Amino acid sequence: MHMHPNVIYKKETPILLMKSRVGKFKGKSMSAILFIEQMLNGLQFGVMLFLMAAGLTLVFGVMGLINLAHGSLYMIGAFAAAAVAAATNSFLFALAASLAVAAIAGVLIEATIIRRLYKRDHLDQVLATFALILIFSEGTRWIFGSFPLFLDRPDYLAGTVALPFGIEYSLYRLTLIGVGLAIAVGLYLVIMKTRIGIRIRAGENDREMIGALGVDISMLYTLVFALGAALAGLAGALIGAIQSVQVGMGEPVLILAFVVIVIGGIGSIKGALIGAILVGLTDTLGRFLLPQFFSLFLENSTATSVGASLASMSIYILMAAVLLIRPKGLFGGA
Template identity: 85%
Template sequence: MSWILLIEQTLNGLQFGVMLFLMAAGLTLIFGVMGLINLAHGSLYMVGAFAAAAVAAATGSFVLALVASLVAAAFAGVLIEVLVIRRLYDRDHLDQVLATFALILIFSEGTRWAFGSFPLFLDRPEYLAGTVTLPFGIEYSKYRLSLIGIGLLVAAGLFWMIMRTRIGIRIRAGENDREMIGALGVDISLLYTLIFALGAALAGFAGALIGAIQSVQVGMGEPVLILAFVVIVIGGIGSIKGALIGAVLVGLTDTLGRFLLPQIFGLVMTPSAATSVGSSLASMSIYILMAGVLLVRPKGLFGGA
């Protein structure tokens, strides 16, 4: 096994993790502050990806495509928060699950009607094509390395906003005691709409960034949504720090598991059997990680911290 290949796979895991963080950060904010189970979060990821692909095809600009993903996802988030979600805050979680699952179906069919059933492709810009040489002669994708940097910058900006700004103070206060900040004159409805728009924009942004690696297609958000739920359970509901650490752990566990386990089983099995068993166990590894964390920390790594 080449150590250079191992480092490359570790970087792939980190890239996957920071993209998961963009999904999980919005999801944990929405659930932590608003107490809402939002199954439609993956649909907002899809909306961002399709908006980016459409704008990139029309203008040829990757930057405009990213801006479009933020605007389209945030607008869709505001729309569904005002029209649907606002009526669910005081309802049972089962009602929230049913309503947001219905939104998944509406977004999927609406996207299929608008863009068709065939996948779209978002080309990465020329200046991010190719590879860059890292220390020790490691060749790594410029685009994937840029995703790591962008994800970490967004994480830093989100931490700054939550901890250092007035809106961040209101978000943290709303998480702890929403009735009290309402009594102090904060417009709770507006705060909830802003939080939902922020979470939606982060999800759409993640969809656009990943859209240049894989195809943009209907239903692409649901597998990522499942992983985002795993991330917030591991990190702790409502914790941005937990979402970042949980996302990196999930990204590294999934990527390195798929790389290492087939090779380990290859020592005692035929190559085809080792690949099959190793890939199956790698798919289970993140759930084993989640179970292990919950055995030690039932509220997640930073739950209630």
């Protein structure tokens, strides 16, 4: 709708009222409170990325599969939640639906398609799951139409809470941080302490071995895939409540989740958590600090624009830097 190039014809400077109204908001906003609030924002973003990245990294670690369609499961979770929330008015039902529907979708595609890809090379996996994105995106649009859906956080999580040092922070975002960290702990316990977890770890280390041990591999694979799908679906619903539930919402998140697992080291849950928080903080603080940094020596409009450009590239620069120092990510296998 609204994008105009001032490319070929330089526009005249806005005629009327563009005087020196800049410069008033430079130094002051860098207060400590704002900085802490931005750290919380970065943490919240990172924790949600972790929910996406955990499934991705598990599926890769155990089955050796690159799943581009992971973002579609995020979208499916959000749409399922929006549909159920509209019908029942209950946020908890909506979350349950997001988990269930995404897990079912995960089981279905695992059993029909994904299973055939485990032994293929990465190239085939990339193409097949790219094809799945096309099918899921347009299929969702076919069912739900072309307009974004409504999904809101429940009223009991509305508003802000007062934290120490006079920080006022969104209750819902604080809840997201709590839920995300709880899931991280839960996942850690499942993988370290349960039989399923032992098998998953065995699968990561030596795929042939666990077959020899008499574990039903295809069952285990389906389970791992469903778990990853359910986490992605839950993330979609939780985030959908404060963002926009629309077709294609999974793609930007998917790319970020890949950045996360590559930084963390593919297959490592711990790496996914640390990578996610690193990416969350880098992105949030980059967007916040870089424009201020450039405004130290550039005119304000230019500074915000240059700073914003660099901020949008910051996580990719972070990823390239990590890989140059540690080509297998921070916690990647030997």
